[in-house]
Amino acid sequence: MKTTISQVHKYVDQEVKIGAWIANKRSSGKIAFLQLRDGTGFIQGVVVKEDVAEELFQTAKSITQESSVYVTGVVQKDERSPLGYELLVKGIEVLHQSVDYPITPKEHGTEFLMDHRHLWLRSRRQHAVMKIRNEIIRATYEFFNEQGFAKVDPPILTGSAPEGTTELFATKYFDEDAFLSQSGQLYMEASAMALGKVFSFGPTFRAEKSKTRRHLIEFWMIEPEMAFVEFEENLEVQEQYVSYIVQSVLKNCTIELKTLGRDTSKLENIKAPFPRISYDDAIKFLNEKGFDDIKWGDDFGAPHETAIAEHYEKPVFITKYPTSLKPFYMQPDAEREEVVLCADLIAPEGYGEIIGGSERIHDYDLLKQRIEEHKLPLESYQWYLDLRKYGSVPHSGFGLGLERTVAWISGVEHVRESIPFPRLLNRLYP
Structure with a gap:
């Protein structure tokens, strides 16, 4: 079912497909966390290495900030999330790989941010x-x-x-x-x-x-x-x-x-x-x-x-x-x-x-x-x-x-x- 982040509450425990951008990510040896945004909101996508193909996990680890993707996954309740839900990722289709996105997760000056x-x-x-x-x-x-x-x-x-x-x-x-x-x-x-x-x-x-x-x-x-x-x-x-x-x-x-x-x-x-x-x-x-x-x-x-x-x-x-x-x-x-x-x-x-x-x-x-x-x-x-x-x-x-x-x-x-x-x-x- 194709949906948006703001509507995931309708699909708890169901598999959905969301078009999104990678706002940020972090990963360890066994798990990758993707911060996804689609304009309607933000949700965390979780990729567990032992539950997915090696190629998919490597994609999740290597994907760059602000790359565009279609993500498929199961909606799960998560009380720690501001949204109240997260996505257990089962598939990632990369639409466009972003290279050297200028606004990184660090402090930037006002003029720099205004220029961008x-x-x-x-x-x-x-x-x-x-x-x-x-x-x-x-x-x-x-x-x-x-x-x-x-x-x-x-x-x-x-x-x-x-x-x-x-x-x-x-x-x-x-x-x-x-x-x-x-x-x-x-x-x-x-x-x-x-x-x-x-x-x-x-x-x-x-x-x-x-x-x-x-x-x-x-x-x-x-x-x-x-x-x-x-x-x-x-x-x-x-x-x-x-x-x-x-x-x-x-x-x-x-x-x-x-x-x-x-x-x-x-x-x-x-x-x-x-x-x-x-x-x-x-x-x-x-x-x-x-x-x-x-x-x-x-x-x-x-x-x-x-x-x-x-x-x-x-x-x-x-x-x-x-x-x-x-x-x-x-x-x-x-x-x-x-x-x-x-x-x-x-x-x-x-x-x-x-x-x-x-x-x-x-x-x-x-x-x-x-x-x-x-x-x-x-x-x-x-x-x-x-x-x-x-x-x-x-x-x-x-x-x-x-x-x-x-x-x-x-x-x-x-x-x-x-x-x-x-x-x-x-x-x-x-």
Whole structure:
């Protein structure tokens, strides 16, 4: 029976055939242990010399790392294995013998591993991170589908920018200027006026010259937008969504979390509701903690966010930032014009902001005024203003950065490990 490693539990004490690669191996005089991987998981294949032909045992001893094979064997329960099973090997068909595989079972430097990212992905650790990323994506679609959202795909090439053009990649669109999208939000607002509740999932680009462990040049965003939803309701959707994906990973990625050595007790606590702290109170808190350099009107840096997050065991919302710090489209607080109805969701354990969201301005005159104040070209935003001209309603939305979320839930230190092929300030290869 041909199967995959993830499905061997269905065939205990039965003979199966698996297409796999040799992740690693070790052998003694009488037994060879093959670490097999097939993309769905890892399993140990055991070759006992006295139970197989001499030729097969020699093949098992001599086969090289990352050679591809068809392995035939009997599935056996094994409590010591992370998978719970091992394979008693009866046959090996070598498909391709790998020669001098560059990533050996020893320590390699980060730059070396990044240069060989196309191969590093095969490692047990990177496999685990990618499986967790996949589960977050799967759970994202499940959550929003269950909540009645429609998936909408905004354009990647745009003629205008939601947050100004200083950090955009410019390109030519025939004889016009165009930009790679830094957010699909404006288009999602238009979609929400047609479909009520929508979400997008796609790549975004920021030409920000940052080298921190939290930043990528190209990353993926989940951007929901909701008509007839105001500030507090928006926060509730965010905390429900984040709780949902964390619990889905805990349920469906047990082996992967164990492979990464993740302290799952910290994740088990991630359930709505999440704590909230206003920007005003956050400034006071930081000043009391010895951050004398920050005052009202300043934006938070990574040390500030981390200090606030360490005070809580769950992600924390920092709400109602000064208008001057935020993009032009955010709705002012009716009681305090100098702040806007927005929130950043800060992940625990130093992973920083994973969500930015707000209620959007729904008044035509105010939005036009904000566009002019930000010195943005009015003609480029005419279609966006139209949304406030024809049946405008209160509406809200947010954007979750997938890679920071993957890094946090996985417990990996740097976002470069949370995307298959990271684009960094100094890296466009491979």
